[in-house]
Amino acid sequence: MSDDEKNPARQVITDYAQSHFRYFRTVDGTVYAQRTGHPVARPIRSQGTTGSHRQELMVGLFRDGVGVFNGTALKEALDLIEALALTEQVQPTHIRVAPGFDGATWLDLGRDDGQSVRIHPTGWDIRIPDPEEVCWRRTQLTGELPVPAKDTNGKGIDLLMRLCNFADAKTEALALAWLIGCLEPSVPVPAPFLTGPQGAGKSTGGRMLVRIIEGMTGDLRRAPKDEENMITAVAAGWITALDNLSHLPPDLSDLMCCVITGAESIKRALFTDGDVVRSRYRRPMLLTGIDVGVIRPDLAERLLTLRLERPRVRRTEAELWAEYAEILPVVLGSLLDLTVKVRAAQAETPTDLRMADFAHLCAQLDAATGFGTLEAYRASLDDLNDDVIEGDLLAQTVLKRAEELDPGEDVRMTSAEWLHALSTLYSGEECRPLPKGWPTTGKVLSDRLRRIQPTLAARGVLVDWGRTSAARYIEITRQAPPPPSEQQSAF
Template sequence: MSEDDKNPARQVIADYAHSHFRYFRTADGTVYAQKNGHPVARPIRSQGTTGSHRQELMVGLFKDGVGVFNGTALKEALDLIEALALSEEVQPTYIRVAPGYDGATWLDLGRADGQSIRIHPTGWEVKVPDPREVSWRRTQLTGELPLPARDTNGKGIDLLLRLCNFATAETECLAIAWLIGCLGPSVPVPAPFLTGPQGAGKSTGGRMLVRIIEGMTGDLRRAPKDEENLIAAVAAGWVTALDNLSHMTPDLSDAMCCIVTGAESVKRALFTDGDVFRVGYRRPLLLTGIDVGVIRPDLAERLLPLRLERPKVRRTEAELWTEYAEVLPVVLGSLLDLTVKVRAVDAETPTDLRMADFAHLCAQLDGATGLGALAAYRASLDELNDDVIEGDLLAQTVLRHAESIEPGEAQRMTSTEWLHCLTRLYSDEDMRSLPKGWPTTGKVLSDRLKRLQPTLAARGVLIDSGRTREGRYLEMARASAPPPHVQEAAF
């Protein structure tokens, strides 16, 4: 063959790549490659240790006898492939959990053969998804799950609860509801906060819950020191578990709120002058600790306290995790069976709770099992409101002043007038000095009260704001009757 008839190496690589791989792009412009018929996608620019497309392309060329090519040819071929793929269809990639066709959702088992679990209100099955329906993205945090057991009759749930040290039946049903919520890609779930006395097995219990979704390699991590590292850890996995929290800064609290309900981070792309890349994230979050101090009201609405107790009989780590690994297929199978039943239930969505999707899931769980998850969730929120009030002197002072207001009536003043009123109420009785963080201006007071609105409303104190010809005002009123959810929780 003459030199003119030979194809350049980059053309040989590109032809081989397009015959063996499917290329597409995501909404942010990242180009991914999938082996034909396989759901796992890899970014073509990745150099990660979990296996890059460049590596699998080189191996394929070598094993199929096409040849071994130098780095320049591979780079030129990948540059061409990336340019061509930018005109292809847009398809998202998912980590661990993904939406599917016909109302189904998928759970990635993390297996090399691509087998995944399709969950539908009519049942669940293990199969390899169509790559055009689901494209999995995997990282070093993507562990392998065992194949779930069939026909468990719910015994896996009992086995899990026996291994964990949950203090009450209410705590157990909330933990189950959270696990079901983790299997839904579009359901924001509150962050479980595993708490209890020293030696209650909080870290062990957290690992057990996480590993049902993330496999035996799933583990707890220390909270990163800054938001950027936290976002990186969150974006690389599905469930983010932070261990042994003893203090929560305002920045960390705000970041956790964003993780639970969803947010987006925009940063400058490296080695560019003006390009940016977007990182969108909404992930299940799990926390452990004895006490994190003062809880901000916005985070309290997104927490799910799960109290543990000290076990009466201690076991070695080796014994405990050996048994856990043995029962994990049964636990996963029972959880999938229960998820199918719950999703088939038609239930009303409570309209008075911040995390309405999770409240609806609890109502569905009650319809399927009668566990009382919704009442337990309301009671947990009421308990968290108590924690917020106990840690906020301004909230305590507002509640004291509200006792002088008749039920059904309201008082209206400017924010400055309210500041003087509440300051006198706090300091005059014992001539106490104002605590650190007490509002110093009417604007600061107004902002603090807006943040406390849900907490105060749960105690029957309603805060409203508005404007008249004279200027802006704050209005404080007492509800004529306790909020309905408080009555239900007490019942």
């Protein structure tokens, strides 16, 4: 085919594409195509199994009687469209949950017709969002949700809790707070850790919580082996759920902290020398397991313990999931009703907790329902602090040394002097050997104390660093208990 014959085909494809699709770019430069009037956008370079823009463009040209074109003409047309789109407006794409105009948020139902749920403090409804407001991006992990039921009067919440095996009402309230937090794209939420004895239905309960947001195709998965696989899984869906964890190595623990509160990953773009690919992510997570061993302090502040108990009556998987699929529209409708009430509620933001946004959400839930969620959240953090201390011999030794101090008393020593004092205290009169991983230098001790500083502060032991004209020092203070009136007002 001559060049004169190629140019008209390329021009025909380009004219058709620009009249039937809207093209824009994201902040990282990726160009997306969005069918006119439809909220779902696809990257024009995608070759994914969920349908690429090249495929939908070919189908549109054929069905509208424009013609069938060869690969060269399509490639040249898409190259031109991509170059032109780089000068267009920048707009983000979202998976499952997105912010909207006027304080609203959107929930993608994963339907072919693009219908989504608009959630606002004044109510929720189902509509197709304006493409200028929301652009959905879908992957193989984007399952379809049922149309939520209206006017449920909270019946769906009771139906859900009857299927789950949560230990008590406080745990149920925390689970509801997490689900409401998953519908807010701008607020990081702690990762619920479903734990309990063998046979308590931890995996089943986790799937039920995930499928309220991700649909019946949502599922749990094993922990990835490396950071790249983890980021790939996180970027492809909204909720990342890890099943049957037995231990948390430091690298996985640090990566989970980044996923929960947000981070960015940069790697070299394929088939290039200098271009890079930026991956920004902050996603809700869910974990299940009987015991994960030692929990690092920074992750403990980002976890939410949900305890389950063994059911008295066992049911078959087929019966259980058939009932769940039947009640899911009512469950989703009740959750949306509760979300509207919570967002309209007024409550003060607790200032003493790490994840203040989630603490504020718990306070709003309490204001709307009186569940006592914030108190349960504080109790969950206290339990996790106990787990951290029980797994850290250095923290136990520091607390033991602080018990020798009077309330309000402080001790200042250099890091080397503290290392000698704490090592001697741990070894005791029997001179037992120091455990593996015990600090070997003052610098290592200082770094370890910085890591466990929030955990020690939760137990009334304050650690601070300073410098005199002679040397640097570490100060450990046993905090004086607050007056009874302040203790009561704190809960």
